[in-house]
Amino acid sequence: MEVLDVLNLGEIAQYFSKMAMFPVFDCAYYIVSILYLKYEPGAVEVSRKSPVASWLCAMLYCFGSYILADIMLGVSPIDYFHNNSHILLASAVWYLIFFCPLNLFYKCVAFLPVKLVLVALKEVVRTRKIAAGVHHAYHAYHHGWLIMVITGYVKGSGVALMSNFEQLLRGVWKPETNEVLNMSFPTKASLYGAILFTLQEAHLLPVSKSTLICLFTLFMATTKVFMTARHSHGSPFALIESWLCHLLFGSPLGIEDDHHHSAPAAASAPLSPTKTKEELSEVTRKRKSKKAE
Amino acid sequence: MEVLDVLNLGEIAQYFSKMAMFPVFDCAYYIVSILYLKYEPGAVEVSRKSPVASWLCAMLYCFGSYILADIMLGVSPIDYFHNNSHILLASAVWYLIFFCPLNLFYKCVAFLPVKLVLVALKEVVRTRKIAAGVHHAYHAYHHGWLIMVITGYVKGSGVALMSNFEQLLRGVWKPETNEVLNMSFPTKASLYGAILFTLQEAHLLPVSKSTLICLFTLFMATTKVFMTARHSHGSPFALIESWLCHLLFGSPLGIEDDHHHSAPAAASAPLSPTKTKEELSEVTRKRKSKKAE
Amino acid sequence: MEVLDVLNLGEIAQYFSKMAMFPVFDCAYYIVSILYLKYEPGAVEVSRKSPVASWLCAMLYCFGSYILADIMLGVSPIDYFHNNSHILLASAVWYLIFFCPLNLFYKCVAFLPVKLVLVALKEVVRTRKIAAGVHHAYHAYHHGWLIMVITGYVKGSGVALMSNFEQLLRGVWKPETNEVLNMSFPTKASLYGAILFTLQEAHLLPVSKSTLICLFTLFMATTKVFMTARHSHGSPFALIESWLCHLLFGSPLGIEDDHHHSAPAAASAPLSPTKTKEELSEVTRKRKSKKAE
Structure with a gap:
């Protein structure tokens, strides 16, 4: 502070x-x-x-x-x-x-x-x-x-x-x-x-x-x-959410990560710009919307 | 007036x-x-x-x-x-x-x-x-x-x-x-x-x-x-809408007409009672609802 | 009273x-x-x-x-x-x-x-x-x-x-x-x-x-x-509804019964616990939800 x-x-x-x-x-x-x-x-x-x-x-x-x-x-x-x-x-x-x-x-x-x-x-x-x-x-x-x-x-x-x-x-x-x-x-x-x-x-x-x-x-x-x-x-909350959900709702650890495209994964490889499925689909979407114009 | x-x-x-x-x-x-x-x-x-x-x-x-x-x-x-x-x-x-x-x-x-x-x-x-x-x-x-x-x-x-x-x-x-x-x-x-x-x-x-x-x-x-x-x-607004959409939104002229079953087309052939697809489907609907009674 | x-x-x-x-x-x-x-x-x-x-x-x-x-x-x-x-x-x-x-x-x-x-x-x-x-x-x-x-x-x-x-x-x-x-x-x-x-x-x-x-x-x-x-x-109202619908809306008698799994049918065979389709599906649902836990 x-x-x-x-x-x-x-x-x-x-x-x-x-x-x-x-x-x-x-x-x-x-x-x-x-x-x-x-x-x-x-x-x-x-x-x-x-x-x-x-x-x-x-x-x-x-x-x-x-x-x-x-x-x-x-x-x-x-x-x-x-x-x-x-x-x-x-x-x-x-x-x-x-x-x-x-x-x-x-x-x-x-x-x-x-x-x-x-x-x-x-x-x-x-x-x-x-x-x-x-x-x-x-x-x-x-x-x-x-x-x-x-x-x-x-x-x-x-x-x-x-x-x-x-x-x-x-x-x-x-x-x-x-x-x-x-x-x-x-x-x-x-x-x-x-x-x-x-x-x-x-x-x-x-x-x-x-x-x-x-x-x-x-x-x-x-x-x-x-x-x-x-x-x-990804979500910066993924790690803390994953632990909290595990604690409160008994969700298996890591499921939240997979689901939200994983801040932890991103943290472990922050420099490799591998595209997840969702990112790729966004790129495709953008291309489509550009074509459509 | x-x-x-x-x-x-x-x-x-x-x-x-x-x-x-x-x-x-x-x-x-x-x-x-x-x-x-x-x-x-x-x-x-x-x-x-x-x-x-x-x-x-x-x-x-x-x-x-x-x-x-x-x-x-x-x-x-x-x-x-x-x-x-x-x-x-x-x-x-x-x-x-x-x-x-x-x-x-x-x-x-x-x-x-x-x-x-x-x-x-x-x-x-x-x-x-x-x-x-x-x-x-x-x-x-x-x-x-x-x-x-x-x-x-x-x-x-x-x-x-x-x-x-x-x-x-x-x-x-x-x-x-x-x-x-x-x-x-x-x-x-x-x-x-x-x-x-x-x-x-x-x-x-x-x-x-x-x-x-x-x-x-x-x-x-x-x-x-x-x-x-x-x-x-058809819509009596079709012609004016078509021009306005062309002017404002760059829509190609005539698309509005096709879409709305065309006042211009109707105006050019107001006496030929050829039925458009939509009219035919309404006739079918009416027949169906009559049968269903 | x-x-x-x-x-x-x-x-x-x-x-x-x-x-x-x-x-x-x-x-x-x-x-x-x-x-x-x-x-x-x-x-x-x-x-x-x-x-x-x-x-x-x-x-x-x-x-x-x-x-x-x-x-x-x-x-x-x-x-x-x-x-x-x-x-x-x-x-x-x-x-x-x-x-x-x-x-x-x-x-x-x-x-x-x-x-x-x-x-x-x-x-x-x-x-x-x-x-x-x-x-x-x-x-x-x-x-x-x-x-x-x-x-x-x-x-x-x-x-x-x-x-x-x-x-x-x-x-x-x-x-x-x-x-x-x-x-x-x-x-x-x-x-x-x-x-x-x-x-x-x-x-x-x-x-x-x-x-x-x-x-x-x-x-x-x-x-x-x-x-x-x-x-x-089943519904205890089925019989009376069936008659009322017949009277008011001309529904064929018995249709309501089939639809609502039939109080009359239940009344005629109240002791035979044969399961209707809907009851069976509820049992299946319960089993599924038990499995899922």
Whole structure:
């Protein structure tokens, strides 16, 4: 913690946790989200065939977290859509990514160095959303710890948690899996983040909220940037999860690792860029989406 | 506009837009809606096997627009069901269409001249619903233009927008398509209508609401009657949409036409009653549902 | 009614209908519900692979009725989750049933005599839920008879009504059937119970609510215990339903019987324990889930 003291973390964290997200950070969030939509197989065809469906999917990618959190708290699911400027910005990003002449905008933002910056900015927004979600639920249910965790979780995970239904909108149906059954890193991190922020709200964590926001953002941004740069789908939680699952649920050790493409394996061979099946399939997907343009 | 002046449109429109919908117009709406339910393959079998599921589907067909709009605005989805007289009327229509001895009621209302009148009356209700939906949303969100459009849209489209889930209730699952991906004429017209009524509510359209209701009803009723009479699934918007999509989204010209069974093609050969694939399949469906009775 | 008078039913019913459900009855409800979850094919594998998904399914099994009723009345679907003690109890039951060393807890509660007692206790809770649901809806909509029936119905049926989506959470998708299309005995009884309690609330039934609770509980508990003991899936309503459907909907007599594994058939041969296809498949399921442990 000495390094943090030297950096005068308190004030920086305070400033950081009050910083406005609109428009720069939000814009990065929209760009990265809709970029992932374009990577989805068939998304480009849908945008040509039915722009309305494609736009709706883009909105789900950008505002899915608000929609889900509103549903969870019994508010109108389209409540957030009265923020006309946010909707306009997200729509502009959607238009540029899918229909920009020469695919220029897409090529710019998908260029790795640019993408890494955008990914980092997106994680800043994600952390703030988790904290806001937990805080919002805390105001509605003072002792509803689980409600706080759930609200923070859906605010952080966003469209991932309703990916089955988002895919259905594009005519794709994959019932054999879902984001709860096979959590990706951001979903998992959102869950742990929501638990941390709930503990903080319950004064069980000896740390101020702004510090927690700052630290969690740092963790998320660095991890996600690192993973994006290495096209990795491993999880930094794999080792600890594997042990915890073994302890609590009697899962055989190592199964979690195989399943999540293995931080331990990556740790033992961090320099060999052998591609796992999932990474290869992502590469294929990207090629396909490039061809389709 | 001279013709309209001669007809003293202002007063007529005023009177027309205040006219009570219950029971005559609503009844026509229920009859046409449940008629379409009976055309669905397998619907008659479901009504024999599980009357509760069939009745529930009929209620979705009749009140789907209210249910969806209530969900969108965060109200109880079964809120409309406290209108006992409406529910009773719709239930009676359902019973008569599915279980009337000798299938007498069905034969009467499916008789083309009668059906055309009912279809026209149904469009009157649809337009009023769109206007009411937009107005309702306007009261909740004064500057939420998108929320107004969405509410008007779901109020006009009704069950079509949740057809995937309505089918699921009958044990049918067709994930490869949905109403947003392949909009039918009423859904599309509802969307455009919702945009028009939102523009009117925003005072961007130099026309009174009653006049707009009157004109839009006229357009919907004549178009729908014409389409029902000719068993056509073409869209009067096809040409303009094709150009707009070409301009905005770079879609190749003519694709929209193929897809929507082509107003231009119909315009070039309006007198040749060649049946498209979709029309043929509707004929087959009707035959099947007749056999099943 | 003489016997009931002798038993001084009025006071007993009064006492019975005020009795606290937490923790004993609720605990029995959770145990039986999660037991049925463990019987589901694949549920044990899911609990090993993704404890979060398994826990979520268990919560749906325990609190599905509250979630559905809250959705129906436009309240936050996770509203009930602020009852931390209930959630903790249900989570403990889930943990014990799925992860107890040597599968000890499961073996205890699945032991038939114990299970029969728990099943009876569960039906006590179910009846109370139906009555509470109807009463709750009555307060929101004084003349919304249908809303009362629907709320009571979903409160009684619980997770069964959303089984398609609960299965989806576990990666299973069976669109060809659902609980409305093929109602099981508890769902059907919940519907009839909800109608009875609505009639009572409308003062159309000359009986006090506590007496109705008492009688309906007795009916449900004895029927369900009898059915569980005999591994039967027949319905005591089959005969009367068959006649009613014949009268109202022209269904051929006997079809309902075949479908519901036939109370009449059971009545004509109540002592021959021949297993129907459905019963056999349940036995197979149980064997499988035992193997999987």
